[in-house]
Structures are given as C-alpha cells and as structure tokens.
Amino acid sequence: MSDTVGRAVLSIDVELFDQTPAYRSASGTTDQQGIGLNGLEWFRETLAERDASTTCFVVASLVDRYPDHIEALADAGFEIGSHTSSHELLSDLDADRRREELQTSRDRLESLTGRSVTGFRAPAFDITDDHFDLLAEAGYGYDSSIVASRAIPGWYGGEYELESPAPATAVDPDAPAGLAELPASVMPGLRLPLTGTWLRFFGPRYTALGMRLLARRGIAPVLYVHPWELVGLPRVEGVPSRVYYHTGEWMRDAVSYILDQPFDFVTARSVLDDAVPGWAPATRGAGRRED
Numbered sequence: 277m278s279d280t281v282g283r284a285v286l287s288i289d290v291e292l293f294d295q296t297p298a299y300r301s302a303s304g305t306t307d308q309q310g311i312g313l314n315g316l317e318w319f320r321e322t323l324a325e326r327d328a329s330t331t332c333f334v335v336a337s338l339v340d341r342y343p344d345h346i347e348a349l350a351d352a353g354f355e356i357g358s359h360t361s362s363h364e365l366l367s368d369l370d371a372d373r374r375r376e377e378l379q380t381s382r383d384r385l386e387s388l389t390g391r392s393v394t395g396f397r398a399p400a401f402d403i404t405d406d407h408f409d410l411l412a413e414a415g416y417g418y419d420s421s422i423v424a425s426r427a428i429p430g431w432y433g434g435e436y437e438l439e440s441p442a443p444a445t446a447v448d449p450d451a452p453a454g455l456a457e458l459p460a461s462v463m464p465g466l467r468l469p470l471t472g473t474w475l476r477f478f479g480p481r482y483t484a485l486g487m488r489l490l491a492r493r494g495i496a497p498v499l500y501v502h503p504w505e506l507v508g509l510p511r512v513e514g515v516p517s518r519v520y521y522h523t524g525e526w527m528r529d530a531v532s533y534i535l536d537q538p539f540d541f542v543t544a545r546s547v548l549d550d551a552v553p554g555w556a557p558a559t560r561g562a563g564r565r566e567d
C-alpha cells in the first residue's frame with residue numbers, strides 16, 4: 277500500500293429502494309422485497325477482498341427487518357453510523373420526531389453492534405437549523421450531511437462552502453463544541469458531487485479525477501454509494517429515469533474502478549481523527565468497545 281496517494285472514504289448509505297424519496301413519492305409500487313440487499317452483500321465482500329474499510333450509514337429500521345445483513349457489516353470491521361431510523365427527510369418532521377430519529381437509530385445500532393455509534397448522515401443531505409444541537413443531544417460526535425455542491429435547481433446544493441473536514445462550527449457558528457463535520461466531496465472548480473447521480477452520469481473516470489485533485493490539496497475524498505444502485509431495479513411508475521440510469525452491473529464496475537485507484541480506503545472516523553484533532557467522539561455509551 278506504499279504507492280497510494282492518500283486516503284479516501286467510500287461510504288455507503290444503507291437504505292433499500294423502497295425507502296428512497298423517489299420511490300416513496302412515486303405513483304406505482306413493487307411487490308419485490310429487500311431491493312438492494314444483494315448489492316449491500318456485494319459491496320461488503322468486495323471491500324473485504326481488498327482489505328478496504330468503510331463507514332456504513334445505516335437506516336436503523338433495517339435492523340429489525342434484516343439484522344443479519346447489518347450485523348455482517350459490523351463483523352467485517354466497518355464503522356457503523358446512523359442514517360436515521362426511517363429515512364424520512366428531516367425537514368419534513370417536527371423537532372420531536374427529528375430528535376427521536378437521531379436518538380432511537382443510534383440506540384438501535386449500538387445495541388446491535390455493541391459498539392459506539394458516533395457518525396450521522398441525513399437522508400438526501402437534508403438538514404434543519406437545529407441539526408447540530410439535536411446531534412449533540414443524541415450523543416453523536418460527527419455529521420456527514422453537508423455537500424458543498426453548486427445549486428442544482430429543484431434539487432439541492434448552493435448552501436455550503438465547506439470542502440474538507442472541520443469542526444461543525446465551520447458550518448454553523450452556533451454548533452456545539454466538539455462536533456465535527458465531514459463533508460461529501462465535490463469536484464474542485466465544477467462543484468458537483470463526485471458520487472451519487474453524478475458518478476452514474478459522468479462515469480468513474482470523473483470521480484477518479486476528482487479524487488486525485490483533492491488528494492493533491494491534502495483532502496481525503498469522501499464518496500457515497502447506495503445498495504440499491506448496485507442491483508437491477510424493477511420499473512416502478514413515477515420513479516424518475518435518472519434513478520435507474522447506470523445502476524446494477526454498470527455501477528458495480530464503477531465501484532470496482534474506484535477501488536482500483538491508488539488510495540487507502542478507510543473509515544470516516546479515522547479521517548476525522550487526523551483532520552480535526554480534538555473532535556470529541558460521543559461519550560454516552562462509555563464502557564462500550566470503542567474500536
């Protein structure tokens with residue numbers, strides 16, 4: 277591993293197709309269950325074969341439906357973070373429901389894995405003004421719900437400038453001390469995300485170029501994929517065609533291409549340990565294993 281140009285985080289937001297906003301707002305439905313689980317399994321095995329690690333931001337309701345699949349991620353040595361309990365958009369919920377999403381998901385994931393859960397990522401990178409207060413209250417140590425993308429009309433972006441890990445006060449001056457932010461990476465200059473839809477539109481060479489440009493600036497790229505991107509999706513009335521574009525085998529090849537790049541693929545936590553000295557991993561749950 278001596279010929280790497282740096283470290284990178286290829287995180288996975290562990291949600292299934294029927295939990296995506298695109299599916300939930302569609303007029304049609306599918307009877308298929310567990311769409312994405314095969315992709316999750318492929319992802320876990322592919323990283324393990326390469327001795328790569330990662331952070332899995334898990335929708336905690338999946339612990340009840342598919343406990344073995346979630347436990348296998350922890351057993352592979354991957355960091356487990358929270359991606360809420362239900363994958364509802366946080367801005368659609370009132371403050372009490374948001375608090376509950378953060379708290380119960382963390383509790384659920386900790387009791388499954390026996391390890392401290394310190395990281396959080398919001399569904400669709402959608403957060404509210406009280407986000408960092410609620411995170412600190414629920415005992416989290418870092419957030420990864422910021423993407424410093426240019427504004428994409430009707431979608432997201434345009435709100436943040438932060439492109440490298442920092443104390444959360446860099447995003448919100450009133451954020452509690454000790455909380456850190458690990459932003460998802462964008463292409464320098466172009467300021468579009470390096471992964472998600474943009475990886476599927478522009479191809480893995482686009483992503484790999486962005487990774488190298490960031491590494492040259494001393495920034496560890498933070499990428500994200502979804503289990504449902506890694507499987508063939510059933511056609512559902514009302515789901516936009518961009519959701520289907522380059523999913524399945526194409527996306528598996530793209531992930532393999534990214535993993536072939538000369539980076540050490542590591543957990544979000546380990547990047548924060550170096551980039552934001554003094555960030556305070558959650559102390560609630562002290563006495564659990566902190567590995």
Ligand SMILES: [Zn+2]
Pocket residue numbers: 289291359363398399400
């Ligand atoms: Zn999500």
